[in-house]
Amino acid sequence: MPGNARADEAPDTSAVDRPRGRRRTALLAAALLLALVVASALGSSFGRADPTGSYRPELVGDTIKDGCYPLPGGAQLGFPYVVRTDGDVVGAEGPRRHLVLHWSEVDRDEVVAGLESAFAEVGLTDATRSDDGTLTLAGTVDGTPVEVRATLTDIDNPSPDPIVRGRVELDLPVAERAPDAPATCDDKFTTKRFPTGPERHDGDAL
Amino acid sequence: MSTTAPERPRPTPTGGGTGRWTARWAGLGRPDRILLGLVGAHVLVKLSAFLLVGTSPLHGDEAAYVNGGMALSNLLRDLGSLTTPDTAELSQNVVASGWFMPGISLLLTPLYLLVPDADVGLMRAYVGVITSVVLLVAALRVRRVLGPGFAGALLVMPGLVPMWAAFSMATWGDLFAGLLIVLLLVRLVELSRLLRAGTAPSLGDGVRLGLLCIAVVYFRSSASLLVAGLGVLTLVAALALLRGRERVRAVLSSALAGVAFLAVLAPWSYVASEALDGPVLTTTSVPTVLANTFGKRQEVCFGECDPGSTIWFSPLRYSRETGAVSGHTEAEVADQMSAYARRDVTPSSYSADVLHNLGAYVWDPPRFYRWLDAPAGPLRAVSAVVTWTMVWVAFLVGIALLFTVVRRPRDAQVVSVLLTVSLGALLTQPFVHVAGPRYWTTAAPVLGLAAALLWQERVRRRTAAAAAVPAAVPADEHAGMPEERHHLDEVWGRWLTGLQVVLAAATALVAVGLVALALPTYLG
Numbered sequence: 001m002p003g004n005a006r007a008d009e010a011p012d013t014s015a016v017d018r019p020r021g022r023r024r025t026a027l028l029a030a031a032l033l034l035a036l037v038v039a040s041a042l043g044s045s046f047g048r049a050d051p052t053g054s055y056r057p058e059l060v061g062d063t064i065k066d067g068c069y070p071l072p073g074g075a076q077l078g079f080p081y082v083v084r085t086d087g088d089v090v091g092a093e094g095p096r097r098h099l100v101l102h103w104s105e106v107d108r109d110e111v112v113a114g115l116e117s118a119f120a121e122v123g124l125t126d127a128t129r130s131d132d133g134t135l136t137l138a139g140t141v142d143g144t145p146v147e148v149r150a151t152l153t154d155i156d157n158p159s160p161d162p163i164v165r166g167r168v169e170l171d172l173p174v175a176e177r178a179p180d181a182p183a184t185c186d187d188k189f190t191t192k193r194f195p196t197g198p199e200r201h202d203g204d205a206l
Numbered sequence: 207m208s209t210t211a212p213e214r215p216r217p218t219p220t221g222g223g224t225g226r227w228t229a230r231w232a233g234l235g236r237p238d239r240i241l242l243g244l245v246g247a248h249v250l251v252k253l254s255a256f257l258l259v260g261t262s263p264l265h266g267d268e269a270a271y272v273n274g275g276m277a278l279s280n281l282l283r284d285l286g287s288l289t290t291p292d293t294a295e296l297s298q299n300v301v302a303s304g305w306f307m308p309g310i311s312l313l314l315t316p317l318y319l320l321v322p323d324a325d326v327g328l329m330r331a332y333v334g335v336i337t338s339v340v341l342l343v344a345a346l347r348v349r350r351v352l353g354p355g356f357a358g359a360l361l362v363m364p365g366l367v368p369m370w371a372a373f374s375m376a377t378w379g380d381l382f383a384g385l386l387i388v389l390l391l392v393r394l395v396e397l398s399r400l401l402r403a404g405t406a407p408s409l410g411d412g413v414r415l416g417l418l419c420i421a422v423v424y425f426r427s428s429a430s431l432l433v434a435g436l437g438v439l440t441l442v443a444a445l446a447l448l449r450g451r452e453r454v455r456a457v458l459s460s461a462l463a464g465v466a467f468l469a470v471l472a473p474w475s476y477v478a479s480e481a482l483d484g485p486v487l488t489t490t491s492v493p494t495v496l497a498n499t500f501g502k503r504q505e506v507c508f509g510e511c512d513p514g515s516t517i518w519f520s521p522l523r524y525s526r527e528t529g530a531v532s533g534h535t536e537a538e539v540a541d542q543m544s545a546y547a548r549r550d551v552t553p554s555s556y557s558a559d560v561l562h563n564l565g566a567y568v569w570d571p572p573r574f575y576r577w578l579d580a581p582a583g584p585l586r587a588v589s590a591v592v593t594w595t596m597v598w599v600a601f602l603v604g605i606a607l608l609f610t611v612v613r614r615p616r617d618a619q620v621v622s623v624l625l626t627v628s629l630g631a632l633l634t635q636p637f638v639h640v641a642g643p644r645y646w647t648t649a650a651p652v653l654g655l656a657a658a659l660l661w662q663e664r665v666r667r668r669t670a671a672a673a674a675v676p677a678a679v680p681a682d683e684h685a686g687m688p689e690e691r692h693h694l695d696e697v698w699g700r701w702l703t704g705l706q707v708v709l710a711a712a713t714a715l716v717a718v719g720l721v722a723l724a725l726p727t728y729l730g
Contacts, residue, residue, distance in 0.1 A: 039319050040286030048283065049276035049322040051295065054269055055302035057519075059526055080531040082524070084509065102508060104532040155508050158549050159542045163532050164508050189523060194513050 061184030063192060068185030069097075069175040072148065073122025073141040079114040080104045081168070086192045088174050097172040104164045108152055111168065115150050124148060148172050237354035244361035245342065248371075252338055255371035258580040258589065260334075261327040264377075265577045270306055271377040272329065273299040275314025282319055301481040303522055304490035307474065309425035310379045330375035337374035337382060341365055344388040344651070351392045352621065356658040360388065363654030364647070367596045368589035369572045373647050376578060381647040383426035388651045390418050390433075391624050394440060398620040401444055402698065404691055406452040412459030415440075416466030423471070426648060427488040428639065432631035437463070439627060447698060484535035492638075493537070493544035494521045499640045500559050501547030508546055557723035563636030566643070571597035573643035597646055600653040604629055607656040608713045611706040612663050616695065619702040621659050626709050628652045 063069050063083055064076065071077075084100040103111050112135055116127045124139035124146060135150040149171040157164055177185065184190045234242070264272060277292075277299035284291040300308055310333075317324055317332045324332075345365070349357035364370040364384070373381050393415060397407050407415075419433040437460075444456035471488070478486035497506045498517050504510055511520035525539040532539070572590040580586045607629060612622040632649045635641060684692050 036282070036316060036319075037286075039316065040282040042286070043279065043283035043319050044287040044289075046320065047322045049279050049318045051273035051276035051280075051299040052269065053273060053295070053298040053302075055267075055273060055305070056298045057523075059523075059530065080533075082527045082531060084507075102528070104528055155546075156549075157508070157542060158545055163534050163539055163542050164528060164546075167509070188514065189512060192512070 060187045060190040061182070063185070063190055066182055066184050066190065067178050068181045068191050069177055069193075071122075071170075071175075072119070072124065072146045072173060075118045075122045075124075077101075077114060077118050079106050079111055083192045084167075085194065087194075095174050097170075097174050099170040099172060101168045101170070102155070102164050103166050103168060106165070108154060108166055111152060111166065112150075115168070119148055146173055237358070241345070241349065241354055241358055241361065244358055244365065245345075248338065248341070248361055248365040251366050251368055251371045252334060252374070254585060254589065255368060255375065256331065256334060258575065258586055259372045259375055259578040260330050261325075262330070262578040262580065263326060265579075267306065268377045270302055271308075271310040271379070272314060273302070274306075274308050274311025276318045276322070278308070278311055278315040279318035279322065282315065296477075297481040301478045304478045304482050304486050305518070307379070307424045307427045307488060309421070310377050310382065312424070313382070314377065329377075333377060334371075334375040337385065340382070340385045344385050344392075347389060347392045348655070351395055352655075352658070355662060356655055359658035359661075360651060360654045363596065363600050363657060364650035365654075367593055367650065369574060369593035369597070370647055370650055372578065372580065372589070373574055373644070376574070378644060379425035380644055381650075383422050383429050384648040384651045386418065386422045386425060387429065387432065387628060387648070388655070390415075390422060390436065391621075391628065391652075391655070393418060394436060394624055395617070395620060397440060398443065399617070401447040401456075402616065402691075402695060403687060404448065404452060406444065406448055406455035407459045409455075409459050409462050412462035413466045416463035417470065419463070420467045420470040423488065424474075428635060429632070429648065430488065431634055432628055435627050435631045436624065439623070443698075446701070447694065482536065484537045486537070490537055490540070491518075493540040494518060494525075495639050497521070497544040497547040499563065499638070500551050500556055501544065502550070503547070506543055506547045508543065552727075553723050554725075554727045557720045558727035560637050560720055561724050563639070563641035565641075567636050567641040567645055568598075568601055570643045571646055597650070600650060600657070601646075603657045603660060604649070604653050606660055607653075609710045610660060610663065611703060611710060612659070613703055614666075614699070616699050616702070618659060618662060618666075619699060619706070621655070622663075623702055623705055623709075625652055625656050625659060626706065629656070630709065630713070 061068070063086060064071055067074065069086060081101040081103045084102055086097070086099045088095050089098045090096075106114075112129065115135060116137065119137045119139075120127070123141045124137040126138040128136040128138075130136070133152050135152070137148045137150070139146060151169045151171075153167045153169075155162075155164055155166050188194055231239070277296050281291050281296055283289075300311060313333070313336065314329070317329060321328060341361075341364075345357045345360050348360050364381075370381065397411065397415070400407055419437065422429045422433055441456075441460050444460065445453060448456050475487050478490075482490060494506070497503075498521075503517060506517075506521045507524040511517075511524055513520075515523070521540065521543060522536070525536040525543060528534070528539045529536040572593040575586055575590060580589075607622070607625055610622065612618045629649060629652050632645070632652065635645050684695060687695060
């Protein structure tokens with residue numbers, strides 16, 4: 001219901017009644033503040049609110065470090081990595097475990113060396129580097145012959161000082177969930193074993 | 207529309223309560239009676255909205271704001287009973303991941319202080335009442351400064367929009383920020399009158415202005431641009447219109463505004479920076495927002511993000527996990543993720559995305575009925591249609607505002623510039639962020655005021671045409687102003703006209719540029 005009030009007809013906001021309005025506002029603010037202070041003092045007698053913290057979920061674990069689905073022989077990797085996906089696939093050689101990591105901070109060579117030493121420690125001492133970037137590690141773990149293949153791909157991170165630098169795909173023998181796996185292993189974001197098929201949904205805009 | 211009550215016989219007060227109210231009503235002028243009627247209508251719209259969404263469960267980010275309010279109420283409780291506050295709880299719920307400023311959480315704090323386990327219905331009623339009170343305060347301020355026409359327009363748009371009423375019971379800060387923007391605009395109109403008369407705002411005025419600006423940002427951090435734009439405009443106007451000691455006082459007042467702004471921002475920035483272990487000024491979400499808006503969503507995590515979570519939480523998890531193993535902050539990782547996802551962005555793809563966002567901004571104003579689980583039925587259907595109609599008309603008003611150049615009176619020129627800059631600043635949202643049917647609630651009050659301005663301008667032009675004295679400067683243009691300021695005021699008027707022309711031209715240029723740049727993406 002827009003009117004046609006000309007600005008020069010608009011009510012005056014001169015200094016005459018402003019201090020009064022201001023005093024009223026100040027009084028109101030003071031009263032509200034006082035009420036808040038009193039309520040705070042009494043507040044604990046009403047009980048306590050119980051926020052869920054859902055917008056800062058606790059970080060979950062790491063499937064390798066926590067031993068949810070251990071690497072052969074319980075190998076631990078010495079370079080900075082995060083697990084991206086994990087799961088079993090059926091190929092020509094039967095079912096194999098397909099584990100994908102992203103590494104950060106270090107060069108490709110350090111990752112290759114890190115993989116070699118990590119798996120050598122658990123008995124996979126026979127390392128072969130091929131020209132296409134594949135690394136094959138073979139040996140025996142607990143008397144069983146085991147072969148692990150790692151394919152390394154650089155990530156073309158355009159930042160001048162890149163943090164995330166590459167991706168490792170590990171082709172491993174199928175692993176069972178460890179019987180003594182800690183509770184963090186119940187979380188799919190720890191194991192990164194997601195149900196196949198996309199189930200992502202876009203949340204509403206921030 | 208005159209603001210003085212027309213003469214009418216007043217019944218003698220009978221002393222009884224009803225009699226006094228009857229007398230008051232009889233003493234009101236027609237404009238005020240209409241305003242009161244609109245307030246009544248607003249209350250009815252609010253009640254109907256409560257029927258639709260009053261007990262709807264929290265949707266999405268509402269949970270974050272409610273968590274913040276609860277944790278802040280616990281903080282007050284602890285302080286009140288001299289117990290050590292639970293800093294972990296505060297960090298996890300008030301700062302959380304630093305995505306949102308805590309304006310709404312602060313607003314909710316008193317509720318959860320008094321009723322720690324308030325159910326969602328009580329919470330929605332509480333927010334609904336507060337937003338109505340602030341709307342009424344804003345309307346009263348507008349009536350006082352700009353006249354009842356503008357106040358009426360504000361009570362209609364957004365006051366009578368059913369979806370706005372429903373959304374005012376939700377806890378996103380957008381709508382509340384829009385109301386605070388009205389208070390800010392009214393304050394700036396008052397200041398412009400002072401400046402025109404050659405008087406600097408007092409130091410207290412500066413502090414109050416700074417506090418109002420930071421309040422807007424606390425409710426909607428992306429309104430920072432609006433606040434900055436209006437702030438720069440006010441400072442330039444003060445420097446141009448004042449001389450000597452008044453100018454110095456204006457600079458001091460502006461400095462105090464800045465200090466007040468930063469003093470209120472600082473605690474948040476400090477707490478958020480501490481909690482997230484890296485510098486945070488307002489919010490942390492910009493990199494992921496840009497990646498999701500303009501980059502490839504399937505590459506935000508240097509590849510696909512974890513499935514089974516949202517486009518906000520999955521990248522957050524990746525940045526936190528990577529930050530933890532690499533010794534960087536999650537913000538540093540998020541920056542690089544964003545740059546990676548956006549490495550193929552071209553001016554054309556960017557423009558096409560902006561146009562898409564603009565579409566999402568305007569397309570479905572009543573969408574939140576769906577998200578807030580409003581029960582299907584005639585009430586929701588009617589509310590949705592009314593919302594659609596009113597908001598789309600308001601969008602048309604907004605377009606008209608962007609291209610309207612008001613040449614007189616000076617006060618209307620000032621209002622036009624302020625509204626245009628405000629709307630322009632709010633419309634930068636689709637240029638930086640995935641847009642949705644939530645952002646119009648920030649712009650709605652500006653659009654309401656714009657409707658009044660355009661109506662007033664239309665009436666003025668018609669009157670001028672009828673009187674056939676279009677070119678003459680009305681005698682009252684300099685009313686109450688010392689003679690030596692007349693020339694300066696004329697120059698000021700020409701600048702205001704010029705600024706409106708530049709803003710209109712810039713709008714046209716951006717619009718044409720966007721379409722031209724986006725064409726190859728659409729055709730390709």
